[in-house]
Amino acid sequence: MNLPSLPPTPARTDVADPAAFQPIGFQLSDEHKLELLEHWRSIKKRKWPILSLAGVAAVVAAAVSLAMTPIYQATAMVQIESGPGKLVSIQDIYSAGAQVKEHYQTQVEILKSREVAERTVRALKLWEHPEYDPRVKGAGLLDGLKEALGMGTEPAKDEADLAAAATKRLMENVSIEPVRLSQLAKVNVESADPALAARLANALAENYILNDREARFKVSQQASGFLQDRLGDLRTALSKSEQALQDYRQSKGIVSLDGSAQTLAGQQVGGTNAQLVEARSRRLQLESAYQQVQAAPKGDFSGVPWVAREAGVALAQGRVNEVLQRQAQLSETQGAKSPLLLQVQAELESAKATLRSQQAAAADALTREYQAARATEQSLERALGAARSGVAEVNKEEFQLAVLEREVQSNRELYNMFVSRAKETDIAGEVQAAIARVVDTAVAPSKPVRPKKLQLVAVALVLSLLLASLVSVLLDKLDNTLKGGDDAELRLRLPMLTVLPSLQAHDHAAMAQLFIHEPNSAHAEAIRTARTGVLLSNIDQPHKSLLVTSTIPGEGKTTVSINLALAHAQTRRTLLIDADMRRPQVARRLDLAPGLKGLSNLVAGDATLQECLHTVADTTLLVMPVGDLPPNPLELLLSERFKAVLAQLTEQFEIVVIDSPPVELVSEALVLAPLATSTILVAKAMSTPTPMVRKSITRLQRAGAKMLGVVLNQLDMSKAGSYHSQYQADYGYNYAGAGYAAKDAAVDPGRS
Incomplete structure (x- = not known):
């Protein structure tokens, strides 16, 4: 049929808009289960190498353990006292306040x-034992390597060097628990000689106790x-203070130390003060x-109470009253x-004259008594001042005396304390309790x-089993290829149409017609x-166009297309179209004539449909x-005429x-995918x-x-549980002008 005037067919409107990549509903728990299953398969597939490595490691470990020198450990038990041992209380010398x-x-x-x-080493002369003698070179691999690298220890020159080397080695072999x-x-000591280990453990414990005793004895001697x-120094200071006290007593005439001088002076001041108060009170009474009396007019003392109370005046006044x-x-x-x-009357005049005479006498007596009281008060004031001065001097002397006495007492107590401590220290130094x-x-x-x-x-x-298993799992983790149908469905989130086995013994032509042969x-x-899966998809649609593509060349998409079409x-009623206009392989695989x-x-309208169809x-x-390879295959597929031709072919074939x-590699598959009813990806x-x-799936969906x-191709069934395939980055294709050509002549041009 000739289609020279085939009208352009409008773009299909039943093609769904590109959708985002959607998972098909797998649960995360199933994925975890599959990962665990993959880990187990990874370990299982390499079980013999893993077991072999573990066996070799066990044999090597056994050989190494047999070659190693056996080490013995001896233990001595030591009880440590709760505090520093002492016979008498001398806490100031031995710090016994620690918890x-x-x-x-x-x-x-x-x-x-x-x-x-070091004390133990010197006591036992441990450097004479071969194990601790630095002059004996080690026979181990590490020692030999150090010697070869010039990192060996310098030979000991004298006994001090020998002791230091032996001490260092002993400290490495000793552990306190x-x-x-x-x-x-x-006290744990390790040694290749069991007897030496026990001897060293006991010697360490004994030397620890002896070392403590000697250290405390040394401290005691230093304190003594x-x-x-x-x-x-204290004895000299005490003598000087006692002599100063005695000199002061003699210079001040102090006989007693009971404070009697200060007491007598105080009593004297108190008595004089009391007399002064009494004299002053008397003087005040007389002064009034x-x-x-001094204010009485012309010697009339009748109005003065003091004069009236006098006995002679009262007697004379009584005589006048009687007369x-x-x-x-x-x-x-x-x-x-x-x-x-x-x-x-004459007697009355005589009595009055006697009264006046008695009053005058009483006034004179009052005057004299007042003057005497005043003189007594002044005398007592002078005596009190003198007594007070005496008391101050006594107080000064007593204070100085007390200072000298306290200094003597302090020096005496300090001296006695040091004498007591010196005796205690001497006794403690002679007898020491064990720590x-x-x-x-x-x-x-x-x-x-x-x-x-x-x-x-x-x-x-x-460890070798774990390490080998981890390496096996890691290798498979690094291998991110598809390893089976379940793995492909889980990773790609698309249904698995079928899994095709690997056919290593067939050439490409035989593989293309394997369904027939x-x-x-x-x-x-x-x-x-896979055919059943295609037929069950869109079951109500009588005509179906099926696009078969792959991610990269060499995955077998052409072989799958031919076998699926057969x-x-x-x-x-089936039609197989070869749309790979850069490297067509369908005609060659089906043994069709070239050209x-x-x-x-x-x-392009250069041929009819009957001329382009071949059985x-x-x-x-x-x-x-x-057909003829076009110079611009992408433009040809993007043309409206190609879409019309494809739509008409889809109507004529089921x-x-x-x-x-x-x-x-190229974008033709992205142009063809929206025009097809369904798309199959070969991996x-x-x-x-x-x-x-x-x-690739995401690009196609977009x-x-x-x-x-998905069709998983070339799965090695015999190694389905052992994933040894590796991804080859170079598939023999590169871009050259408008097409991709073979990169290496050694690559089979018939493989696509």
């Missing part, structure tokens, strides 16, 4: 010290010398009466001229502590499975090869299988990296392709 825990930890560290180790919740410590030096009474009585009975009355004691002496061990041969072999075996083979059965041709008209000729021998399959170029098992396949599923 028990700190003291215990301190003693454990002393047990580890170099001083104790505190016993939890007790005051015990284990210090105390003796200080005693001489004296002022009244006045008699005068009054006589005046009533006698006349004014009566001699009795005149006599009474520790050996509870359990070490005995020669009968079994070595290392090497632990069985443990060493078991550890080597387990070997219909009962596993390969043919797998093709039938399978469909048995039940459907046949094909797709490019039909689209495969012994089949009903119609094939449309590429199944149209299109073999397209790879996705990652080579254990070869193509999974990320690259995922990228271009509008309806992904039907």
Whole structure:
């Protein structure tokens, strides 16, 4: 049929918009299970190398353990006292204020010290033993390597060097192990000689105790010398202070030290002060009466109470009052001229004169008494001042005396204390309690502590198994290719249409027609499975166009296209189109004559449909090869005429299988995918990296392709559990102008 005037067909509107990559609903737990299964398969497939490596490691470990010198460990048990041992209390000399825990930890560290180790070495002359003699060169591999590299130790020159070298080696072989919740410590010594190990453990414990005793004795001697030096100075100071006290007593005439002088002076001041108060009170009383006497007019002292209270004045006043009474009585009975009355008047005048005389005498006596009281007060004031001055002087002397006495007392107490401490130190230096004691002496061990041969072999075996298993898993983790149907479905999130076995013994032409030549083979059965998957997709659609592509060349997409088309041709009217216009392979694989008209000729209008369709021998399959190779295949596929031709071919055939170029090298597959009903991606098992396949699927889906599923090709069934394939980065293709050509002549040009 000629299609010279084939109208352009509008673009298909039933093609879905490009959709994002969607998973098909696998659960994460299933993926984890599959990963664990993959790990197990990875280990299982290399079980013999892993077991061989483990066996070799165990044998090497056994040989090494047998070659190693057995090391014995002897243990001596030491009990450490809770505090520094002492016979008498001299805490100021031995710092006994530390807590028990700190003291215990301190003693454990002393047990580890170099001083104790060196003391043991010198006591036993340990450098004479071959194990500790630095002049004996080691026979080990490490020692030989150090000697070869010039890193060996310098030979010992004298006994000090020998002792230092032996001490260093002994400290490396000694370990102190505190016993939890007790005051015990284990002294562990390792040696190739069991008897020597026990001897060293006991010697270390004994030398630790002796070293402590000597150290404390040395401290005691130093303290005793210090105390003796200080005693001489204190004795001199005490003598000087006592002499100064005695000189002061003599200079001041002090006889007693009980403070009697100060007491007498105080009593004297107190008595004088009391007399002064009394004299002052008396003077004040007399001073008031004296002022009244001085104020009396013309010697009339009748108005002065003090004068009136005088005995003579009171007696004279009584005589005057008696005479006045008699005068009054006589005046009533006698006349004014009566001699009795005149006599009474004369007596009255005499009594008044006596009264006045007594009053004047009393006033004179008051004046004299006042002056005497005043003089007494002044005298007492002077005496009190003198007494006070005496008391101050006594106080000064007593204070100075007290200072001298305190200095003497202080010097005497300090001297007595140092004498007592010196005696205690001398006694403590002669008798010292032990800081520790050996509870359990070490005995020669009968079994070595290392090497632990069985443990060493078991550890080597387990570690080698683990290491080899990890390496196996790591190798498979680094291998990101597709290793089987389940793995491909899980990683690509697309249905697996079929898995085709590897056919190493067939050439490309035989593989292309294997479905015809070997219909009962596993390969043919797998093709039938893929055919069933295609037929079940879009089951209500009578006409289907199927695009078959791959990620990169060499994955077998052409072989799959041909075999799938041959399978469909048995039940459907099927057309196989070779759309790979850069490296066409369909005609060659099907043994068609070269130079046949094909797709490019039909689209360009240079040939009719009948001229472009060719039948495969012994089949009903119609094939449309590429035809003449166009210079611009992409433009040809993008033309509206190609879309119209493809749409018309799809209407005339029930199944149209299109073999397209790879996705990652050229873009023709992305142009063809939206025009096809379904797209099948062919991936080579254990070869193509999974990320690259995922990228191809994503590009196809974004271009509008309806992904039907994946065909996993060339899976080595005999090694399905052993993934040894490696990805080859160079597939023999490169870009050259508008097409991709063979990069190496050695690469088979018939493989696509």
